[in-house]
Amino acid sequence: MPEEREVAVSGQAADHRQIAVYAAPALRPALTVSLLLVSALLLYAANRAAHEGVNRGWFVAVSLAGLFVVRGLHLCRPITLPHVAAAVLMLACANLAYRAEHSLAGFVFLAGTGFVLMLPHASRPHPAHRYRIAELVGRTERDPLAAFALHSAKSYFFDAADSAALAYRTRFGIAVVSGDPIGDRAAFGSLLGEFSVFAAENGWRIAVLGSSPEMVELWRLRAGEHRGLRAVPIGRDVVIEVGDFAMVGRDFRNLRQAVNRTGNFGVTTEIMLESALTEPLRAELLDIVDQWRVGRQSRGFSMILDHLLDGCHPGMLLVLARDAQGRVAGFQRYGIAARGTELSLDVPWRRKDAPNGLDERMIVDLVDYARGSGITRISLAFAPFPELFADKDRSRTGRLIYVLAHLGDPLIRLESLYRFLRKFHSMAERRYVLIRWWEALPAVAALLTLEFVPHRKQY
Template sequence: MNELPVGVAPKLRVRERVVFHADTVSARWIGACALLSAVCWLVGLLVHEHRHANWHAAGGLAWSLTVFAAVALIARGVFLGRPVTALHATAALAALLAGLGAHLLSLDVAGNVLIAGSGLALMWPTSARPDPGQRQRIWSLITISRNDPLAPFAMQALKSYHFSADGRAALAFRTRLGYAVVSGDPIGDETRFPAVIDDFAAMCRSRGWRIAVLGCSQRRLGLWADPATLGQSLRAVPIGRDVIVDIPRFTMAGRTFRNLRQAVQRTHNCGITTEIVAEQELDERLRAELVEVLLASSKGAHTERGFSMILDGTLEGCYPGIQLIVARDRAGQVQAFHRYAVAGGGSDISLDVPWRRRGAPNGIDERLSVDMINAAKALGAQRLSLAFAAFPEIFDDDRRGRVQSLFYRAIHLGDSLVALESLYRYLRKFHALGDRRYVLLSMTQLLPLLIVLLSFEFMPRRRRL
């Protein structure tokens, strides 16, 4: 793996070579003028149609709307500052020629769609390539990131990265449909966070990307508060809370933890034992046993999902700092295992994904979590993030109003993907709800952003087993 010298930030890798790009100020003027010209031209044609009854009204109006749509799409792209690449120009020309050919064959509707689509093809947003080659560089920043349970998930293979000029801080993000969605908070040196965000915003403006943030912590909201720096205004919408156990103070004593104690005791009565092993040190025999658990679980063993709060590559050993805690029954068969990621030089531990067989003993997840907390305490760790509790207020309120009841029913429609209420009932036993997490977005682009965010979190990816 080729690594950059310390202090040198890599340039962003995009998919295409740029052949034309206007700066932000020029783009806005050119876009406005082009759109105004298109509107004036269309109005002129409509006036001409009104005055000349023998003009081919239907065909003329359709052609006018087609050209107007193409010009408007181009003007919008230029206004946003999107660059034009050789691939864009080729696709637009192909669509234009295909549209003209369709008209020659009297396929007017198809021709109009293709010609209008040529404007969309010309200004289609570029995208950033995933950059797994930066994994070790990102890991070095994760090791100095403390009190950030999402920091280890920056390593996910599908993410791109933007580093500060000195390489001491970075953002993880993905792009789709002209949106750059940041995953969690910046990682690395906290003093460089404002600088890396300012530079990231400038880069996004140069690419015509609009910014959203998924999983921003409560204490980092101020970093995204300046519309002048970002080039847009982002609204913070709460989506849930971190669930973080204070390891040195953790105890199961008292009535508060009665349900947790009972769940753990049931597994002891069943003869469950646990062991901890580094994922990168798995031997073939143990890996085969764990793969069997994946295949026997109730989750999709052959697919992966998630973006901001999850890693990929389970059991592949491709990420540093990953620990597995494995539960076996009396017969020695593996019944379940949890995957944990480490940050902050060992001070912070985050649960990635829990796996269990169908029919595994009741309480086995609680047992694995408690045993991991106790093992982390012995090693001097400070915090263990169990998961993220989405919309806990909705699940915790038995007297829901109309709006809350509507959200409650809507959330349960997604139980086949993630059973949020069941997860919350499990997390509540630890009494460790922490600070809020937010999604930061522009409310004027709510619908397309929701499509992008949901596709990142729930679109399945093939798992290598």
């Protein structure tokens, strides 16, 4: 018999609980075989009924509902009271439709009963843990994505000692982990193992977006029931090592030219904390954002921050660029990690009439500022598929992938981003997506919708 337990509907830090029944992993094979046999018998009965003039659609609908239940139990998905209520409502609708001789509607409602009963429940954002997460971000070293754990749309899973955590969000039954864990690196192994068990108990599959090479191996060791994760390289971090960066030599000619161009236009820069913004200056910066008519960072998941300029996220640093008339021409926002020694660039903004080279100028001036402020590393962005855009002699497959990459230009111009980042000659280690091949379709759908579908609200 299924085991009855209380599980957190919205994750480890749920604000409320509901009673949920789910199949314990040890019982799953027996339940799966039993329900498969029942479904096979129903299909056999449907075939016999067809020869005797009975409505076969009813039997097929029941069989499909049974198969949905089989799959849900195999995935160990909880059956919560809202799931049961929705399934009962669907069953009632099916009964009414059949009585009214609307066979197609009855078929859909009846087959959908099992689907609704086994729907995965979703995690909820945990914005209340913002300062708890900020403390762990402050302890995390040499991780360019650490600051992005603060995004308010994320859920969090902490280890028992509160020494490490990972950020995730569920979509289509996939728990998408954002980047690497944060906090005490020594606790990462046990954290991943505990999260794998937690995900299995909630009926979620796991995918990881933006894993470092070190964590790829750790996930493979600690994935538990989610073994089989395959690493797909998706790009490289771009990180300036402040102590080693020197804008000299032929390689940096384009960067020097861009910076000098802004000097000819009388551009100056200023560096300040986001918390120090005055209301008139904040309004001026938001006016720059509104020029582009794309919203105020209402989308994104793994490598972007929300709550633009409202002071909600602790420790944000701003670089402002002003033109010769003193008007703000553009700005950049940086998250801070590793006790203030590492910075990560959020989305940069500039006026449409700003001179070329403005972003390069702000970065170079920030590097100069960093040398006297104890900042050792500045992450500029993530460069997707740099080898694809650097390759001049592409194979047929390479040319096809190149064309496909440009189909996404309305969302993000990958080649333009690459050409900007290569000026700094600071390509660092690879980042990977971890998925299981047989779950690729829902996993890719979850990844893309989390990154590119706007959030309904900022939490």
